[in-house]
Each structure stands twice: as structure tokens, then as C-alpha cells.
Amino acid sequence: MTAETFRRQFERCPELFVLCESTDDGQGTDSGLLGAASGYADGPEVDGDTVALAAIGVRNGYEGNGIGRELLAAFEAGAREYGDIVGVAAADNVEGFYLACGYEPSLILVQVLEADLPVDYASRGDLVDERGADGTRFLYYGFDEYQPSLRVELQRGLGGTANTILRKQLDQ
Numbered sequence: 001m002t003a004e005t006f007r008r009q010f011e012r013c014p015e016l017f018v019l020c021e022s023t024d025d026g027q028g029t030d031s032g033l034l035g036a037a038s039g040y041a042d043g044p045e046v047d048g049d050t051v052a053l054a055a056i057g058v059r060n061g062y063e064g065n066g067i068g069r070e071l072l073a074a075f076e077a078g079a080r081e082y083g084d085i086v087g088v089a090a091a092d093n094v095e096g097f098y099l100a101c102g103y104e105p106s107l108i109l110v111q112v113l114e115a116d117l118p119v120d121y122a123s124r125g126d127l128v129d130e131r132g133a134d135g136t137r138f139l140y141y142g143f144d145e146y147q148p149s150l151r152v153e154l155q156r157g158l159g160g161t162a163n164t165i166l167r168k169q170l171d172q
Contacts, residue, residue, distance in 0.1 A: 009038075009040050010038075013039075013040060013041050013082060015077075015078030015079070015081050015082075016038060016040060016075065016082070017036075017037075017038045018036065018037040018038070018075050019033060019035070019036050020033070020034045020036070020058075020067050020070060021033055021034060032059075034058065034059050034062050035056070035057055035058040035059060035062070035067045035068065035071050036055070036056070036057060036071065037053065037056040037057075037071040037072065037074070038053075038054055038055050038075075039051055039052050039053040039054045039075060039079070039086075040052050040054060041079075041082035041083060048083070049083045049084045049085055050084075050085045050087050050167070051079040051082050051083040051085070051086050051087070052088070053072075053075060053079075053087070053088040056068065056071055056075070058071070068097060072101055076168070076170055079170060080170055084170055085167050085168065085170060086103075086167065086168050086170060087166070087167045088103065088165070088166050089163040089164070089165050089166075090163055090165075090166055091163055092148060092151070095166070098168075099166070103166035103168045104166060104167060104168070105146035105165070106165050107143075107164075107165040108140070108141045108143065108150060108151045108165070109138060109140055109141075109162065109163045109164075109165050110138075110139045110141065110154050110155060110158050110160055110161070110162045111136055111139075111160045111161050111162075111163075112136070112139065112158050113135060113137075113160065114132060114135050114136065114137050115135070116159050116160070117137050118158060118159075121137075121158055124141075124154065124158060125142075125143075125150075126141055126143060127139060127142075128140050128142040139158070140165070141154055148164075151163075151164055
């Protein structure tokens with residue numbers, strides 16, 4: 001994402017940009033940015049009711065203190081201005097965080113370079129949607145019952161990278 005794209009998204013939807021900062025308490029505690037979350041409410045991969053969480057992170061050394069949950073809750077509060085659902089693509093190392101925060105797996109996203117795409121990719125699973133951009137194919141696979149092993153299996157069989165798309169219905 002370019003700085004200009006980021007700036008335009010912020011200007012359109014400032015509620016979807018959340019920061020967590022600490023302040024100097026006069027006793028030597030670090031001040032500065034502890035975490036951030038950002039997202040968008042438009043784009044090819046979101047429908048009219050969905051807000052995409054694009055990034056969330058907590059500064060090294062501050063994990064496990066609830067900052068991520070606070071950032072996510074603040075992002076969800078801002079997202080209510082634009083939709084009823086928050087969606088996020090999660091790698092296996094953060095999938096548990098979203099599951100613990102009430103998100104549910106809805107699809108598996110596999111990103112493969114067009115040049116490396118197997119001819120039989122459509123028959124490797126329940127392919128429900130696909131799109132291409134900049135030489136990359138984005139393949140969305142459905143499932144009856146989610147298992148992380150399915151994501152791993154699709155990634156091994158297709159190459160590229162795989163993430164679980166998780167969604168959460170927001171309370172109004």
C-alpha cells in the first residue's frame with residue numbers, strides 16, 4: 001500500500017485507524033506507540049456490509065497485556081459506522097487470537113503467482129471465488145467444517161501462501 005492510498009483511506013474512514021499510546025508517567029516508563037490497528041470499508045474483497053481489518057500489531061515486549069484485544073475492540077467500535085461484519089485474513093500464528101475474540105472461520109484464501117498456478121486448482125477444494133491482480137491469483141475456498149489442516153493442505157497443494165478468512169458479526 002502506498003502512503004497516498006493509506007492517506008486516502010484514513011481521510012474516508014478515520015474511525016478505522018486506532019492507536020494505543022503510552023505516556024511517560026514520570027517514573028521512567030517508556031512513552032510512545034504500543035500498538036495500532038487499521039482497515040478499510042471498500043475494495044474488491046469486501047462487500048457492502050463488511051469492514052476489512054487490514055493490520056493489527058502490538059509493540060514487541062508488550063504482547064500478552066490485553067493491548068491487542070483493546071485495539072480490536074476499538075476497531076470494531078469504529079467499524080460499526082461502516083458495516084455489520086469485520087473480516088480479517090489470518091495466518092496460523094494469529095488465528096487463535098481472532099477465534100478467542102469471537103471471530104469465525106468463513107473461507108480459506110490462497111495466494112499463488114499466476115505463473116505457478118496448477119492447472120487443476122479449481123478441483124483442489126470447494127473453490128467459491130477467485131480474482132487476480134498484479135500477477136497473483138487470489139483463490140477463495142469454502143468448507144463444511146473448518147480445520148487448520150485444510151488450510152495447510154491447500155497451501156501445500158497449490159503453493160503460495162494461505163490464510164484463514166475470519167468474520168465477526170458486530171452487535172449493533
